[in-house]
Amino acid sequence: MLDHTLAAPALSKRTVVLGARGFVGSHVVRRLQESGGEVRAIGSDSIDLLAADAADKLATIVRPEDTLVFVSAIAPCRDAAQMTKNMTMVAAVIEALGKSPVAHLVNVSSDAVYADDANPVSETSCASPSSPHGAMHLAREVLLKTGVKGCPIAVVRPSLIYGAADPHNGYGPNRFRRQAEKGETIKVFGEGEEQRDHVFIDDVSLLIELVITHRSKGVLDIATGKSTSFRQVAEMCVEIAGKGDVQGTPRQNPITHRHFDPTARLKAFPDFICTPLAEGLRRAATAP
Template sequence: MHYLITGGAGFIGSHFVEHLANDNQITVFDNYSTGHNIFRHKNVNYVTGDITDLSSLQQLQQPVDVVIHLAAALSVTESMQNPAKYHKINVLGSQNVYDTASRLSARTIVSASSAAVYGDCGRAHITESFPYAGISPYASSKFEMEQLHANKAKMIFTRFFNVYGPRQDPRSPYTGVITAFMQRARSNQPLTIFGDGKQTRDFVFVKDLVRFVVDLVTLEAEGIFNIGTELETSIVDLANIISTFGSGGVVFEAERNGDIKYSVSDCAKLKGIVSFEQKTVLEKGVEKTWEWFVKGNGHEWIHSEL
């Protein structure tokens, strides 16, 4: 099959490229603003462009079977300061991608949404039927994206919980808490927790996420799916795991606007379709991610199989 992957040089996108390249044709469309992870392979072609510029998407001319749309603006904090940017990229840019997918005769479009659309749901395991309750412009832009469609294509919207793993750039403002903690631990600086640390997250290892999403495509699924682990971890417990890699300890600062208190998935809908049992446990995933960091490769990844 021929896959078009927007944002395919980013953290998550590069794992999709690596997973799919041996048995498929891959076109990556990226502006490299949040990652420069390159998988050199005879089946992979990189096209430079921006999803907010419809004319740059005109570079894409070959028909595709599947679009995996990952290109996005991703920071909750930044979205509070610049909501217009998030609407432009995540809503208007997504419509450009969908229009391009229609032009290229795509049969399936997978769009990366976010658990941020659920907002604060208390301690409940969140199902896809929970109403929209986002508390940031980032969340609202992702929910608006879910309302868009492309002619004739099957639409899959994947609501990612907290994704982590190798190639997540700790220097980026979009980085997740695990890589931010690791960057500080590596320098023996204290890990900074915003709030009391009792807030919880559902951490999903990037390679598990890729497998779940590819299985959804292969099995011709359609609709909205949570992508998580159904397990919650408090930020203070996470900090205690990662602080063992350094000697700086943990410090607490004021809670940030837009941050969700509790978040954990219910993946019953996903489990009804894909094999869900071979999940990477958090401690093992953190270990694999740390191995990536100690190699000194926290900002980019270039791999060649040519």
């Protein structure tokens, strides 16, 4: 659940985005700049959070009035080595904020922290990750919560994000869209029955902006509340592209679904309206 610490929303004096070169980070930077906010975008090229001097470097940059958006991660986190690196990164952030506190911290986590069968997922669902990626994010959440003192902390947990600039080509909307645009056959697992909640990158960046402007604290899932089967997503991509087709494959794994209860978001940001999946896919397809 999310609580707003500002009675009236206002842009942070300055927002520092850690992980500004990534898919989510770059959209957040652009969104805030379009809203007229001052943004300090930091990528791994300027501060390597794995380096020994990372905390000192970050501490010299952040100011007491800043909001810090922490989105840097080695993701997806698949093994112990990557877990260690992600812990090193969060340790640097905690050390930096100990030396140089900020007004607000926004930690971009993941819905992978939840138990696989937590349907419908809400912010109060059991956080019991089954993957190293989820365990990494949950560990970072806990470390930030206990290690960073004196400022409100918001944790956002996005579901599956899609958008034109996503560098990943994993199973889902981004790959399906690219395959359809090439006129290829989209092969779904089984008949693509699994339902997931796919959230458009523009919605993710807007919700993070709302969290910043309300100086919110607590936890917020970023999901639409409407889950769609992979087959439906694939068929939408084919329809939008006007080419390609969808084909089932022999099922290797049991069917699982994930649904979200969006009530907390409806209450926190009642004016916010999610982009419908078909529209988001269309916008992703026509993005420059």
